[in-house]
Amino acid sequence: MIPRIAFRPGLRGLHRVHPATNLLLLASVLLAVLGTHSLIVKGAVLLLTFALAVWSEGSIRAWSKPLRFVMTFSALLFIVQVISIREGFVLFRIGVPVTREGMLAGANMALRFLVILSSSFTFVVTTDPDALANALIRWGIPYRHGYTLILALRFVPFFRNELRIVRDAQRMRGIKASVRSVRSIRRAIRTTFVPVLVAGLIRVDTIAMSMKGRAFGLYRRRTLPPRARLAWEDGLVWICSAACIGVAVWAGGVGWL
Amino acid sequence: MSFADGPSIQIDHLSVRYPERSACALCDLTAEIGPGAALAVTGPSGCGKTTLLRALAGFIPDMIRADVSGSIHFDGSPSAGRDPIHPRPSVGLVQQDPDAQVCTLRVRSEVAFGPENLCLPRTVVDRRVQQAMDVMGIAHLADRDTTTLSGGEKQRLAVASILAMEPPILLLDEPTAHLDPACAMALFEQLRHVRELRGCSLVIVEHRLAPLTMLAPQLWVLDSGRRVPREPGREHVPAERLLQRAHRNTRSEESPTASVLGVAGLTFSYGGPGRLIEDLNVSIRPGTVHGIIGPNGGGKTTLLRLLAGLERPDGGQIVRHSQARPGMVFQHPHQQIFEHTVRRDLEIEGPMSDADVMAALRGARLAGTAARAPHSLSLGEQRRLTVLSAFRNDPKVLLLDEPFIGQDRENVLWIVERIVDARDRGAAIVLVTHDIPLADALCDRLLYLGDTVLEGVPSDVFGRLEDMGRTAFTPAFWEESNR
Numbered sequence: 209m210i211p212r213i214a215f216r217p218g219l220r221g222l223h224r225v226h227p228a229t230n231l232l233l234l235a236s237v238l239l240a241v242l243g244t245h246s247l248i249v250k251g252a253v254l255l256l257t258f259a260l261a262v263w264s265e266g267s268i269r270a271w272s273k274p275l276r277f278v279m280t281f282s283a284l285l286f287i288v289q290v291i292s293i294r295e296g297f298v299l300f301r302i303g304v305p306v307t308r309e310g311m312l313a314g315a316n317m318a319l320r321f322l323v324i325l326s327s328s329f330t331f332v333v334t335t336d337p338d339a340l341a342n343a344l345i346r347w348g349i350p351y352r353h354g355y356t357l358i359l360a361l362r363f364v365p366f367f368r369n370e371l372r373i374v375r376d377a378q379r380m381r382g383i384k385a386s387v388r389s390v391r392s393i394r395r396a397i398r399t400t401f402v403p404v405l406v407a408g409l410i411r412v413d414t415i416a417m418s419m420k421g422r423a424f425g426l427y428r429r430r431t432l433p434p435r436a437r438l439a440w441e442d443g444l445v446w447i448c449s450a451a452c453i454g455v456a457v458w459a460g461g462v463g464w465l
Numbered sequence: 466m467s468f469a470d471g472p473s474i475q476i477d478h479l480s481v482r483y484p485e486r487s488a489c490a491l492c493d494l495t496a497e498i499g500p501g502a503a504l505a506v507t508g509p510s511g512c513g514k515t516t517l518l519r520a521l522a523g524f525i526p527d528m529i530r531a532d533v534s535g536s537i538h539f540d541g542s543p544s545a546g547r548d549p550i551h552p553r554p555s556v557g558l559v560q561q562d563p564d565a566q567v568c569t570l571r572v573r574s575e576v577a578f579g580p581e582n583l584c585l586p587r588t589v590v591d592r593r594v595q596q597a598m599d600v601m602g603i604a605h606l607a608d609r610d611t612t613t614l615s616g617g618e619k620q621r622l623a624v625a626s627i628l629a630m631e632p633p634i635l636l637l638d639e640p641t642a643h644l645d646p647a648c649a650m651a652l653f654e655q656l657r658h659v660r661e662l663r664g665c666s667l668v669i670v671e672h673r674l675a676p677l678t679m680l681a682p683q684l685w686v687l688d689s690g691r692r693v694p695r696e697p698g699r700e701h702v703p704a705e706r707l708l709q710r711a712h713r714n715t716r717s718e719e720s721p722t723a724s725v726l727g728v729a730g731l732t733f734s735y736g737g738p739g740r741l742i743e744d745l746n747v748s749i750r751p752g753t754v755h756g757i758i759g760p761n762g763g764g765k766t767t768l769l770r771l772l773a774g775l776e777r778p779d780g781g782q783i784v785r786h787s788q789a790r791p792g793m794v795f796q797h798p799h800q801q802i803f804e805h806t807v808r809r810d811l812e813i814e815g816p817m818s819d820a821d822v823m824a825a826l827r828g829a830r831l832a833g834t835a836a837r838a839p840h841s842l843s844l845g846e847q848r849r850l851t852v853l854s855a856f857r858n859d860p861k862v863l864l865l866d867e868p869f870i871g872q873d874r875e876n877v878l879w880i881v882e883r884i885v886d887a888r889d890r891g892a893a894i895v896l897v898t899h900d901i902p903l904a905d906a907l908c909d910r911l912l913y914l915g916d917t918v919l920e921g922v923p924s925d926v927f928g929r930l931e932d933m934g935r936t937a938f939t940p941a942f943w944e945e946s947n948r
Contacts (some may be wrong), residue, residue: 215570217610338574358569365612370800376775377801380793381813381854399803406799406840411565417524418566421558422579422630431581431590433574 214365216333221264221441227340228347229442230331233260236449237327240456241320247312249459250319253452257323260448261330271330278325282318289314337361342433351430359415366411367404374403472540472555472633474498474521474666479535481516481525481690490516492690493535500633503660503667503680508687509873510845514670515561517687518636521668522558539634557627558636561871563619563643572598572614572622573607579630597629600662601655615762617648621655628659634666635659641673642870645760645899646937649676656680672873673900675943723786724748725893726772726862730781733764733771741767744781747912747920751861754884754894756908756923758901758938763915765897766796769864772895791862792855796870798847799840807842807850808835814857829853829879845871849879856883863887863894869903881907905940913938 217223222230240253261271272279289310296309341354378384383399386392419425474497481491491513498504506514519525526533539555557579560566569575576597580590598604601621606614614622620640627635637656641649653676660667660680671677674684686695731745741764749755757765770776771783773793795801804810808822817825826832829849834842839850852868865884869877877900884894884907898904904911904923911926913919917933919926927939936942 214612215610217608336570338570355568362568362570362612373795373797373800376770376773377793377795378803379775380773380790380795381801381803382790383803383813398805402805403800403803407797410799414560414562414565415568417519417528417558418560419568419578420528421522421524422568422626423582424568424578426582427584429584431584431587433577433581434587 214332215336215361217336218264218266218334220266222260222330222334222445223264224439225442225445226436226438227335227343229438229445230335231340231343233445233449234327234331236452238324240452241323244456244460245316246456246459247315247319249456250316250323252455254319254323254326256448256452257327257330260445261326264330264334275326275329278322278329282322285321286314286318289317338433339436343436345432346435352425355419355424362415363408363411367408370404370407371400374400374407377403472666473500474634475538477536477538479520479537480533481513481520482532484530484532489513489690490531491520494690494692495535496685496692498666498668501660501664501666503682504669504685505674505677505680505682506668506670506685506687507672507674508693510871510876511843512687512873513690514687515638516690518558518638518668518670521634521636522556524558555632556634556636557630557632559620559623559627559638559640561638561642563616563623566623567611567619570611571607572603572609572611575611575622576626576629579626583630593629593631597625600628600659601625602651616643617645617652617761620644620648620652624652624656628663631663632665634668637667637669639670639672639871641671641676643761643867645758645763646676646901646943647935648761649673649899650679650937653677653679672871723750724784725751725786726895727784728768728771728778728781729784731771731778731783732780733767733776733778735767740779742771742914745918749862749893749895749910751891751893752888753909754888754896754907756904756911757895757897757914758899758904758911759914760916765914766866768912768914769793769866769895769897772862773864787861789861791864792857792860793864794848794851794855794866794868796866798844798851801851801854802839802847805838806836807831807839810839810850811854811857814854825853830876845873845876848872849876852880852883856887859887859890859892861892863892865894865896867897867899869898869900877903901938902940902943 222233237253237257241250244250258271262268265271290306291304291310293307293310293313294305296307298305298307299311300306337358341358344357345351345354378399386396476494476496476498479491479494480489482489494513494517506517508514516525516531519529520533521537525531567575568578573594576594577590580593585593595604598607601624603618603621603625606618606622611619611622620643624635624637624640635656640652644652656667656669657680659665667680667682669677669680669682684695686693727746727748729746731742731747732740733742734740745768747755757768759765767776771778773791774783774785793801802810803813807826808817811817811822811825822835823832826835829852831842831846831849831853834846839847842850848868848871852865855863855865863884868880872880881903884896888894896904896908905927908923911919911921911923913926913930919929921929927941930936930938931941
């Protein structure tokens with residue numbers, strides 16, 4: 209299943225900040241969780257992500273509902289780690305020994321997964337891709353590459369929709385997408401991904417013609433939309449980004465759990 | 466700008482042949498399109514209409530590989546669509562599928578895309594964007610996400626995004642294929658306004674010519690890549706005559722049998738505010754054709770999906786008296802083609818003898834394609850293949866979502882024959898269509914789905930639509946336009 213993740217226009221929190229500020233926040237959060245072993249820092253970064261997301265989306269439910277799969281998968285990661293690492297200090301037994309090392313490894317992996325996915329999700333739903341691409345182009349990235357990002361995002365809902373309809377069409381023609389044998393997997397790939405791929409290729413051809421027909425690539429530069437303005441929220445997010453990096457570096461130095 | 470200010474187009478012995486095809490897509494075409502002209506191009510499926518537009522726009526052979534001989538000149542210069550003196554395209558092409566040509570995520574940025582690529586000053590870009598949105602009536606959608614627009618809104622956006630570049634020649638490839646009758650009329654009204662305002666030339670490829678009459682266009686008929694003389698009435702074979710040619714009764718008797726499929730108090734929404742379908746009651750009997758008409762976004766396709774069991778209703782009941790799988794034709798044929806040859810795809814529903822395969826393909830004007838990859842067929846051919854698949858095994862219920870899109874009248878006749886045959890065998894057919902005269906001639910019952918719901922025999926439904934002022938959805942309006 210492909211979750212519904214797309215930019216949602218909003219009027220508060222991270223929706224109001226410059227797209228480059230949102231990108232800076234995402235980079236800081238990712239650096240903090242990937243660059244430290246500290247569980248406390250990972251937990252704090254998760255809480256910060258959670259607080260910023262709720263500030264932007266207005267409710268816990270609006271943010272957490274699309275992430276239910278991620279949360280479930282994080283819990284699964286934790287359990288798998290706990291029951292598979294049997295060496296170390298045994299805390300208790302549930303058929304298999306549960307060790308302190310297993311708990312720590314599981315919590316580390318689950319928290320890292322949860323922070324990466326939830327911060328990326330928050331970034332996607334609060335950052336206007338058009339505005340982000342234009343900000344990147346202003347920074348000197350060639351506009352052809354900037355538009356690659358927009359086109360990639362344009363294709364996400366397209367593929368989601370195509371996959372749904374192809375599966376519906378399979379049902380209507382009596383095709384069962386089974387994965388019980390190599391042969392059935394090959395058939396499932398052929399009957400599912402080939403139609404979606406063909407649809408994607410047709411779409412790419414049409415969009416390429418549409419872009420070229422509208423003089424895309426005719427000149428080395430293009431007129432850019434008006435520059436996005438900074439708001440007071442940008443300052444707050446800069447402080448949060450700096451805090452993420454600072455705490456991660458400090459925690460590494462003092463050897464926090 | 467007057468009509469005479471735009472460039473003229475001289476086509477000189479133009480031939481186009483695609484790789485791995487023996488026949489020319491365009492064969493030795495010589496013609497001139499005057500400045501400010503309105504030209505309608507029609508002809509059977511695969512006759513070279515889209516190829517002509519793509520050649521005029523310079524996409525062939527620039528982006529689409531083909532052997533090309535002859536030339537196209539714009540006011541004497543061989544510019545392949547690009548004006549060499551003024552840095553702007555001379556030709557703007559609106560392609561057939563409006564959804565597939567949207568490059569950006571906001572309506573305003575989509576309209577601004579072309580002028581921004583031309584490096585025009587910001588103030589000029591903003592002025593052109595506003596003008597193009599005003600002309601096409603989409604200014605109120607400026608900040609909308611492009612993926613949330615209806616089919617009609619996307620079509621107007623596609624035209625506006627080309628208009629903002631102010632090309633003196635505007636090419637449109639079946640612009641009404643996905644539009645309801647009212648939207649189709651509104652689009653051509655807007656194009657007439659644009660032509661009067663800007664003096665640009667219009668070249669429009671269409672199967673449905675009735676809405677074009679307000680532009681008073683010159684008509685070209687293409688056949689097998691050549692321009693052929695117009696046979697009066699050939700492009701407008703009235704629906705009743707189509708059915709007479711099929712040697713069938715035009716209307717089945719009202720069946721006294723119980724319904725095979727029905728909905729009671731059906732309610733559905735996609736989660737947003739408001740309901741798409743509310744408290745709908747319909748009963749579909751065997752041996753009848755049940756037509757669904759209405760504006761874009763009115764819930765026609767959704768109702769088909771509900772009847773097929775592909776969506777769950779929010780409330781009410783869907784009663785199926787037959788557990789057998791219905792035959793279904795989806796709107797986009799590539800979504801229901803799964804095998805690597807035409808024959809194997811046909812055999813998904815069960816094995817067929819060589820003779821049966823050949824006969825089925827010949828009937829669908831697909832002779833000689835059995836060993837070909839289905840995705841290499843044209844969209845019209847793919848759609849006929851999906852119709853063949855849906856009608857195999859004589860299903861008791863057939864759900865057809867706009868099966869006539871992109872088909873010439875001969876192919877429409879073939880599909881109509883399949884429908885009438887199935888109906889005579891006792892199948893219940895639910896048909897979504899924008900072809901109002903055909904719906905009038907073919908359907909035993911009609912359902913209008915829009916901001917209001919009307920259900921009954923066609924004469925009653927059309928009468929009520931007439932009273933409500935929705936004349937574009939009545940056959941009388943289309944018969945009048947055809948005259």
